[in-house]
Amino acid sequence: MNINFTMFAQAISFAVFIWFTARFVWPPLMKAVEERQKKIADGLAAADKGQQELVQAQGRAQEVLNGAKQQSQDLLANAQKRVDEMIEQAKASARQEGERQLAAAHAGIEQEIQQARETLRGQVATLALAGAEQILMREVDLEKHREVLDKLGARL
Amino acid sequence: MAAEHAEFALTPTGYIQHHLTFLAKHGDTPFWTLHVDTYVTSLLLGVVSFGFLAWVVSGATAGVPSRRQAFVELAIDFVNEQAKSIFHGDIRFLAPLALTVFVWVLMMNAMDFLPVDIMAYVYEHALGFEHWRSVPTADVNTTFALALSVWLLMIFFSFKAKGVGGFFHELFCAPFGNNPFLWVFNFLFNMVEYISKPLSHSLRLYGNIYAGEIIFLLLGLWASTGAAGTFFGAILSVAWAIFHILIVALQAFIFMMLTIVYIAMAHESH
Numbered sequence: 001m002n003i004n005f006t007m008f009a010q011a012i013s014f015a016v017f018i019w020f021t022a023r024f025v026w027p028p029l030m031k032a033v034e035e036r037q038k039k040i041a042d043g044l045a046a047a048d049k050g051q052q053e054l055v056q057a058q059g060r061a062q063e064v065l066n067g068a069k070q071q072s073q074d075l076l077a078n079a080q081k082r083v084d085e086m087i088e089q090a091k092a093s094a095r096q097e098g099e100r101q102l103a104a105a106h107a108g109i110e111q112e113i114q115q116a117r118e119t120l121r122g123q124v125a126t127l128a129l130a131g132a133e134q135i136l137m138r139e140v141d142l143e144k145h146r147e148v149l150d151k152l153g154a155r156l
Numbered sequence: 157m158a159a160e161h162a163e164f165a166l167t168p169t170g171y172i173q174h175h176l177t178f179l180a181k182h183g184d185t186p187f188w189t190l191h192v193d194t195y196v197t198s199l200l201l202g203v204v205s206f207g208f209l210a211w212v213v214s215g216a217t218a219g220v221p222s223r224r225q226a227f228v229e230l231a232i233d234f235v236n237e238q239a240k241s242i243f244h245g246d247i248r249f250l251a252p253l254a255l256t257v258f259v260w261v262l263m264m265n266a267m268d269f270l271p272v273d274i275m276a277y278v279y280e281h282a283l284g285f286e287h288w289r290s291v292p293t294a295d296v297n298t299t300f301a302l303a304l305s306v307w308l309l310m311i312f313f314s315f316k317a318k319g320v321g322g323f324f325h326e327l328f329c330a331p332f333g334n335n336p337f338l339w340v341f342n343f344l345f346n347m348v349e350y351i352s353k354p355l356s357h358s359l360r361l362y363g364n365i366y367a368g369e370i371i372f373l374l375l376g377l378w379a380s381t382g383a384a385g386t387f388f389g390a391i392l393s394v395a396w397a398i399f400h401i402l403i404v405a406l407q408a409f410i411f412m413m414l415t416i417v418y419i420a421m422a423h424e425s426h
Contacts, residue, residue, distance in 0.1 A: 003297060004189040010198060010292075010301030017202045017260060022252035024210045029232055032225075035218030 121153040177287040198292035201263040243420040262408035264292040303358035314422035
């Protein structure tokens with residue numbers, strides 16, 4: 001326990017070592033450590049941002065998907081409607097065509113009946129005239145009796 | 157030399173005294189004595205330790221650290237955390253101070269692990285020193301040098317934080333109050349604190365390490381009882397060395413913590 005000059009020598013060494021540490025050891029390492037901390041913090045922030053962006057992108061993708069679904073449904077519905085309309089149209093035109101053909105057939109038949117009637121009328125007149133000739137046993141003047149014959153024919 | 161050897165006769169007392177004698181360079185008066193062993197050992201340890209730290213730090217990268225850098229960062233981060241948790245202010249000086257104290261004291265304490273008798277043989281026959289005490293912290297000069305330096309820094313920080321008026325106000329008006337009747341008691345109380353701080357700070361470290369060294373020497377004395385005693389003493393020395401690892405690290409840590417606490421207390425005003 002003898003205090004002597006050694007103490008002062010040691011104190012000077014101590015002071016020099018403190019200065020050395022504070023000057024050459026502490027600041028460079030702290031700088032490196034702080035830089036790394038900043039890097040890590042930045043990395044974490046970037047990861048967070050990426051996560052958020054991912055969530056947003058997923059939301060957007062879902063929206064697009066929903067829109068596409070809606071659109072396809074609309075398209076399908078339109079097409080269905082269109083098909084229905086076309087079927088209706090086709091049915092309607094087919095019905096019209098049928099009716100038209102039916103009417104034409106009716107008209108043809110009517111015309112033929114008329115023609116047959118006309119022919120018959122002429123033949124009836126001729127036949128009646130021949131009959132009358134037979135009955136009267138003489139020549140009937142066709143020109144004189146034309147009016148009577150026509151009236152007869154019209155009644156048929 | 158023969159006369160000097162006679163001073164340390166082969167008795168238990170002579171053996172221990174031989175180990176506890178400094179390699180002293182005497183001056184004109186007893187005060188100018190320099191313990192060359194203490195001084196040179198501590199200087200070498202400091203140069204090696206802080207040189208190593210500076211070397212590692214000079215190649216420090218902010219990227220992925222090398223194993224060496226990670227080790228140094230671990231130590232520095234440990235000190236930094238302690239300083240930050242206790243001292244609320246600018247730690248750009250205090251933290252390096254605490255690191256210096258911790259590393260240097262740890263290295264000086266760790267010299268206690270060198271086997272006393274083998275090292276004495278090496279010092280005497282390889283280096284030619286009859287006496288060489290290799291544990292600088294077992295020299296009260298070292299511990300007082302550290303504690304008084306910290307004490308001066310403590311007073312400096314106290315002045316810096318409170319100003320001259322604040323310092324003297326606190327000296328007379330804290331902790332009991334600023335009634336003039338209490339000034340004397342306050343002052344006496346503060347004096348006790350100012351005196352006890354460096355004493356307990358330095359003597360705690362010195363006492364622990366010195367006692368550790370003495371116990372190694374006492375266990376070494378077993379060798380004088382023959383081969384069985386040597387063997388038994390060696391086993392006990394190993395057991396004590398293992399336990400001493402705890403003391404060496406713990407005392408370095410306590411010394412560093414007290415350094416931070418004293419300066420942090422000086423920085424706070426009452």
